[in-house]
Amino acid sequence: MPSDLSVRAPALPVLRLPGLDALARLLRQVGPAALLFLTILVVWEGVTRAGFVSPLILPAPSDVAATFVAAAPRLFTHLGWTSMAALGGFVLGNTMGFALAVVFVHLRLGRLTALPLAMMAQAVPIVAVAPALLLWLGNGVEPKLFIASFLVFFPMLVNAMRGLSSADDQVAELLHTLSADWKQRLLMVRLPAALPFVFNALRLSACGCFVASVVAEWVASTTGLGYVIVFASSQYRMTEVWCAVLLCTAASLCVYGLVCLAERLAMPWRRERPATA
Amino acid sequence: MARLQDTPPRGGIDIRDLSMTYRRGREVTQALSACSLTIPEGGWASLIGASGCGKSTLLRILADIVQPSGGSAMLSGMTPAEARATRGFALVSQQSVLLPWRRMLENVELGLEVARADKAERRKRAEEAIELVGLRGFERAYPHELSGGMRQRAAIARALTLRPRFLLMDEPFGALDELTRASLNFELLRILEETSATLLLVTHSIAEAIILSDVVAVMSPRPGRIVHQLEIGFGHHRTDAMRDDPAFAAYEAELRHALHGDPGVTRQPIRQPAFA
Ligand SMILES: Nc1ncnc2c1ncn2[C@@H]1O[C@H](COP(=O)(O)OP(=O)(O)OP(=O)(O)O)[C@@H](O)[C@H]1O
Numbered sequence: 304m305p306s307d308l309s310v311r312a313p314a315l316p317v318l319r320l321p322g323l324d325a326l327a328r329l330l331r332q333v334g335p336a337a338l339l340f341l342t343i344l345v346v347w348e349g350v351t352r353a354g355f356v357s358p359l360i361l362p363a364p365s366d367v368a369a370t371f372v373a374a375a376p377r378l379f380t381h382l383g384w385t386s387m388a389a390l391g392g393f394v395l396g397n398t399m400g401f402a403l404a405v406v407f408v409h410l411r412l413g414r415l416t417a418l419p420l421a422m423m424a425q426a427v428p429i430v431a432v433a434p435a436l437l438l439w440l441g442n443g444v445e446p447k448l449f450i451a452s453f454l455v456f457f458p459m460l461v462n463a464m465r466g467l468s469s470a471d472d473q474v475a476e477l478l479h480t481l482s483a484d485w486k487q488r489l490l491m492v493r494l495p496a497a498l499p500f501v502f503n504a505l506r507l508s509a510c511g512c513f514v515a516s517v518v519a520e521w522v523a524s525t526t527g528l529g530y531v532i533v534f535a536s537s538q539y540r541m542t543e544v545w546c547a548v549l550l551c552t553a554a555s556l557c558v559y560g561l562v563c564l565a566e567r568l569a570m571p572w573r574r575e576r577p578a579t580a
Numbered sequence: 581m582a583r584l585q586d587t588p589p590r591g592g593i594d595i596r597d598l599s600m601t602y603r604r605g606r607e608v609t610q611a612l613s614a615c616s617l618t619i620p621e622g623g624w625a626s627l628i629g630a631s632g633c634g635k636s637t638l639l640r641i642l643a644d645i646v647q648p649s650g651g652s653a654m655l656s657g658m659t660p661a662e663a664r665a666t667r668g669f670a671l672v673s674q675q676s677v678l679l680p681w682r683r684m685l686e687n688v689e690l691g692l693e694v695a696r697a698d699k700a701e702r703r704k705r706a707e708e709a710i711e712l713v714g715l716r717g718f719e720r721a722y723p724h725e726l727s728g729g730m731r732q733r734a735a736i737a738r739a740l741t742l743r744p745r746f747l748l749m750d751e752p753f754g755a756l757d758e759l760t761r762a763s764l765n766f767e768l769l770r771i772l773e774e775t776s777a778t779l780l781l782v783t784h785s786i787a788e789a790i791i792l793s794d795v796v797a798v799m800s801p802r803p804g805r806i807v808h809q810l811e812i813g814f815g816h817h818r819t820d821a822m823r824d825d826p827a828f829a830a831y832e833a834e835l836r837h838a839l840h841g842d843p844g845v846t847r848q849p850i851r852q853p854a855f856a
C-alpha cells in the first residue's frame with residue numbers, strides 16, 4: 304500500500320528495537336502451537352520412560368532422536384527417493400490438471416466427453432490397484448510418480464476449473480464490451496481469478512503427494528521412506544519407523560510452507576486482510 | 581458542434597420499437613416495449629425514469645450485452661455487435677466493475693490494453709484520464725483500497741481512455757458527493773465537446789439530466805418506453821450558473837411532472853412523527 308494513502312498518527316516517544324518487535328510478533332504467532340508441541344513431547348517422553356507403554360508400541364522421543372542421528376545418512380538417501388517421486392508427481396499432476404482445466408473451460412466438447420471419464424477415474428482406489436501398476440511399470444520410480452501425479456491431478460483439475468470460471472458476470476460483461484478475445488480473457492481475468500483456487504489445490508496436494516509416494520513404496524520398492532517403514536517394522540525397529548514417519552512429515556510440511564509463501568507472493572492484492580481477533 | 585436541430589437523425593443512436601422480454605423459467609418480465617429514441621451524432625441525451633423501468637436494459641442492448649426481443653437499435657448505422665467489434669462505444673455500467681487483482685492505474689489501462697494500444701500511449705492516456713477524474717496519487721491502490729466513489733471515477737476514467745464515439749453511462753456519478761459530481765459533470769461536457777462524442781446517460785437526478793443534455797428522455801414505468809422528450813436549450817457551453825437560470829427551474833418542473841404525473845408538488849404531505 305502506498306504510504307500516501309494512510310495518514311500516520313504522530314509517533315509516541317517509545318524506545319523501539321525493531322529486532323525485538325519482530326521476535327515478539329513471531330512468538331505471538333507460533334508460540335501457542337510450539338508450546339503445545341513441546342508439552343506433547345514432554346508427556347510422551349514421560350509416559351514411555353515411566354514404562355506405561357511398551358517401546359514396541361511407542362518408543363520414547365529421545366530414543367527416536369538417537370536412532371535418527373545414527374541412521375541419518377541412510378534416512379536422508381531414502382528421503383531423497385521419496386521426495387523425488389513426490390515432487391515429480393506434484394509438478395506433473397498439477398501441471399496436467401491445470402492444463403486440462405484450461406482446455407475444459409474453453410472446449411464444451413472436451414467438457415462433455417472427457418470430464419465424466421476423468422471424474423470416474425478419480426473414484427478408482429488407486430492404492431488398491433497399486434500392485435497391478437507395479438506389474439506394468441516395474442518397481443522403479445515410475446509407479447510412484449504415476450500414483451503421486453494421479454492423486455494430485457484431480458483436486459487441481461476440479462479446483463482450477465472452478466477458479467477459471469469464478470470471475471463474476473459483470474467482469475465477463477466488461478471484457479465482452481471491450482471486445483476482448485479468449486486469450487485476453489484467459490490472461491487478464493481467468494488466470495488471476497483462478498489463483499486462490501489453484502493454491503487451495505496445491506496446498507492439498509503438498510501433503511498428498513508424499514502420502515502417495517510412501518504408499519507406493521510400501522507396496523513394492525527397495526528405496527524410499529515407505530520401504531524403510533515396512534522393512535524396519537518387520538524387524539520391530541520401531542524407533543526407525545518413527546524416524547521415517549517424522550522425516551516424511553517434515554518434508555511435506557516444508558513443501559506446504561513453500562506453497563503458502565508462493566501464494567502470498569503471487570497474490571499481493573489479497574495480502575492486506577482485516578485482522579481477525 | 582453538432583446540434584440537435586440541424587443534424588439529420590441518422591448518424592447517432594437510433595432506437596426503433598425496441599422491446600425486451602426477460603424469461604427465467606416460467607417467469608416473464610417485459611422490461612421494454614415499443615421504445616423509440618434517436619440521438620443525433622454528437623448529441624447529449626439523458627434517460628430518466630423510475631427504478632426498474634428498463635433504463636439499464638436499454639443501455640445493455642446498445643452495448644451488445646443482451647439481445648432485444650424485437651425492434652432495432654443502431655449506432656451510426658451499425659448494429660451493437662458491429663459497433664462493439666469496431667470499439668465504437670464505451671459503457672460505464674451501473675456497478676463500477678474493476679478487476680480486484682489490478683492496481684487502479686492498471687484497471688484504467690485495461691480498455692486500451694485489450695485494444696492493443698502501445699504501452700506508452702496507454703500510460704499517457706490513462707494518466708490524463710486519472711488526472712481528470714481527480715484520482716492522482718491513488719494509481720497504485722487496489723480496488724478494495726478505494727472508496728465507492730473513487731471506484732466509480734476509475735471506471736469512468738477507463739471509459740474515457742478509449743475516446744469512444746458513443747459514451748453509454750449508467751448512473752456513473754451515483755456514489756459521488758455534490759461537489760465532485762458537479763465538477764465531473766463539467767469535465768465530462770468538456771471531453772464530449774473535444775471528442776464530439778455522443779452521450780447517452782442514465783441518471784436519477786433531474787438536475788444532472790438537464791445540465792448534461794440536449795434532450796432529456798423520460799421513460800414510463802415497466803415496460804419502459806419513452807413517454808416524454810424535453811429539449812434543453814442551453815447550447816453546448818455550459819456553466820454552473822445555468823442552475824440559477826429561470827429556464828432551469830421550468831425544465832425541472834416539467835420533467836418532474838412528466839416523471840410523477842403531477843405539477844411538481846410533493847404528492848404526499850410530510851408526515852408528522854407519530855410520537856410527537
Ligand atoms: N437478467 C435479467 N433477468 C430477468 N429480469 C431482468 C434482468 N435484468 C433486468 N431484469 C428486469 O427488467 C426490469 C428492468 O431492469 P433494468 O435494470 O433495466 O431497470 P433500471 O431502469 O435500470 O432500474 P434502476 O434505475 O433501478 O437501475 C426489472 O424489472 C428487472 O427485474
Ligand SMILES: [Mg+2]
Nearest residue numbers: 635636674750
Ligand atoms: Mg439500472
